[in-house]
Amino acid sequence: MGSLGVLTTSVMVCTPLMSQSVEQMVNDMFKAKAQGADVVELRLDCIKNFRPQQELQILLKNKPLPVQIVYRPRWQGGHYEGNERARLEALRLAIEMGADYIDIELKVAFDLMEEHRRTGSSSCKIIVSCFLDKKTSSEDDLSYLVAQMQSTGADIIKLVASATDITETARIFRLLSHCQVPLIAYSTGERGLISQLLGPKFGGVLVYGSIEGNSVPGLPTLDCLRQAYKVEYIDTHTKVYGLISKPVSHSKGPILHNPTFRYVGYNGIYVPMLVDDLKEFFSIYSSPDFAGFSVGIPYKEAVIEFCDEVHPLAQSIGAVNTIIRRPSDGKLVGYNTDCEASITAIEDALKVRSFTNGRASLPSLTGSLFVLVGAGGAGRALAFGAKSRGARVLVFDINFDRAKSLAKAVLGEARPFENLVSLQPGRGSILANATPIGMHPNTDRIPVAEATLGEYELVFDAVYTPRKTTLLKDAEAAGAITVSGVEMFLRQAVGQFNLFTGGKGIFAF
Numbered sequence: 001m002g003s004l005g006v007l008t009t010s011v012m013v014c015t016p017l018m019s020q021s022v023e024q025m026v027n028d029m030f031k032a033k034a035q036g037a038d039v040v041e042l043r044l045d046c047i048k049n050f051r052p053q054q055e056l057q058i059l060l061k062n063k064p065l066p067v068q069i070v071y072r073p074r075w076q077g078g079h080y081e082g083n084e085r086a087r088l089e090a091l092r093l094a095i096e097m098g099a100d101y102i103d104i105e106l107k108v109a110f111d112l113m114e115e116h117r118r119t120g121s122s123s124c125k126i127i128v129s130c131f132l133d134k135k136t137s138s139e140d141d142l143s144y145l146v147a148q149m150q151s152t153g154a155d156i157i158k159l160v161a162s163a164t165d166i167t168e169t170a171r172i173f174r175l176l177s178h179c180q181v182p183l184i185a186y187s188t189g190e191r192g193l194i195s196q197l198l199g200p201k202f203g204g205v206l207v208y209g210s211i212e213g214n215s216v217p218g219l220p221t222l223d224c225l226r227q228a229y230k231v232e233y234i235d236t237h238t239k240v241y242g243l244i245s246k247p248v249s250h251s252k253g254p255i256l257h258n259p260t261f262r263y264v265g266y267n268g269i270y271v272p273m274l275v276d277d278l279k280e281f282f283s284i285y286s287s288p289d290f291a292g293f294s295v296g297i298p299y300k301e302a303v304i305e306f307c308d309e310v311h312p313l314a315q316s317i318g319a320v321n322t323i324i325r326r327p328s329d330g331k332l333v334g335y336n337t338d339c340e341a342s343i344t345a346i347e348d349a350l351k352v353r354s355f356t357n358g359r360a361s362l363p364s365l366t367g368s369l370f371v372l373v374g375a376g377g378a379g380r381a382l383a384f385g386a387k388s389r390g391a392r393v394l395v396f397d398i399n400f401d402r403a404k405s406l407a408k409a410v411l412g413e414a415r416p417f418e419n420l421v422s423l424q425p426g427r428g429s430i431l432a433n434a435t436p437i438g439m440h441p442n443t444d445r446i447p448v449a450e451a452t453l454g455e456y457e458l459v460f461d462a463v464y465t466p467r468k469t470t471l472l473k474d475a476e477a478a479g480a481i482t483v484s485g486v487e488m489f490l491r492q493a494v495g496q497f498n499l500f501t502g503g504k505g506i507f508a509f
């Protein structure tokens with residue numbers, strides 16, 4: 001097992017503040033400090049009717065931690081629309097007044113740097129920055145820009161590119177690894193999030209995090225960076241694990257796997273990966289640094305094609321939710337930890353009910369009717385689990401062919417989705433939802449008719465955000481035993497964690 005990453009003192013966590021008034025900006029600086037920021041970026045261009053002379057003084061006098069001053073013009077994606085001379089004058093003033101860092105755009109950097117060198121006795125460090133808008137830039141373009149920024153003599157350079165696909169972020173990692181000058185580089189948006197989280201592994205000097213309640217897409221919160229990811233422990237040896245999914249932001253995987261890695265002293269990080277194209281993804285992130293993956297909706301079946309080997313259970317289910325890059329030969333090996341996770345969660349709930357009712361015999365699924373809604377990756381795992389315990393599986397899916405094919409594989413039955421609302425399953429049946437119906441943000445939907453819920457002995461929902469879905473609430477009201485997707489989530493994650501760390505039986509239920 002790897003050892004915990006080395007505590008790096010070089011990575012700084014910075015909070016961009018876009019407050020609209022100076023008072024709010026000062027308040028937010030204190031909030032950022034309390035939440036773990038090392039430095040704040042003050043976006044002067046967001047302050048309404050900003051008056052540099054008076055207001056810079058207030059900001060710099062009251063700063064509780066080092067500040068980066070940014071006065072971003074419209075032509076670089078900011079809000080400042082006024083005169084360019086006045087803007088540069090404000091930046092000069094900030095240097096004189098004791099700003100710790102000034103951010104200047106590449107286009108104006110040569111002149112300002114020259115002036116700073118001539119007059120410069122100040123300790124203010126200059127960040128030369130460049131923002132690339134929507135269109136994707138080639139790696140050569142990016143390297144050229146970095147070289148240009150470096151040639152200004154900047155203390156730090158900053159490059160921000162938008163990412164239309166997670167694979168574009170790999171360019172950022174290569175730039176970070178090769179740059180001679182301290183480099184801040186990241187891709188924006190949800191697809192670029194890993195550039196923030198993994199930046200320190202590849203040599204990035206700064207990670208951005210937002211204060212609670214001011215969330216920005218693609219920007220983790222300070223609390224998340226400090227508590228879940230512990231960015232200060234990420235080093236070049238840190239192994240990367242990620243959840244490949246779309247959507248991905250609902251996952252609780254990062255807040256479960258990261259602290260657990262640390263708890264057992266394993267130098268790993270687990271990050272959400274919003275993937276659009278599996279083929280492209282696996283071809284780009286093929287290095288041993290990317291040591292393993294969880295697989296979420298909608299990719300659990302499709303991902304099999306990209307595995308070099310598939311564990312027999314996952315092969316028979318036809319769905320993989322865990323992939324390990326085998327250290328000895330780099331091959332991708334697929335597993336399924338969903339199947340045992342979901343079935344044992346259901347069995348344990350039945351056992352608990354049986355004990356509390358004082359029944360002598362242990363309940364079993366043998367012979368029960370198992371009504372499954374959703375024949376995707378999670379549904380397949382449930383169907384195979386139920387079948388292995390001797391249940392009769394009845395499958396519904398909006399895609400009837402998909403339902404039929406799963407029913408055939410588990411010697412069960414498929415019925416058209418429209419029939420689900422009128423299904424009368426009979427007492428003692430089990431209902432399992434394996435569709436995203438009811439998942440955040442569309443939490444008020446349920447996959448079956450509420451009136452039929454009273455017939456089920458147990459209702460399971462694979463959805464775990466929210467923890468208690470509307471389906472589970474209604475089922476509980478109808479008297480059924482309910483099993484939350486959180487149970488399945490935790491159990492599959494334990495299986496995954498043991499595979500990731502190679503530490504057989506570290507945790508078990």
Ligand SMILES: O=C1C[C@@](O)(C(=O)O)C[C@@H](O)[C@@H]1O
Binds near residue numbers: 294321
């Ligand atoms: O179904 C799930 C949940 C999950 O997608 C998540 O949300 O973290 C992770 C998957 O590995 C697992 O099979």
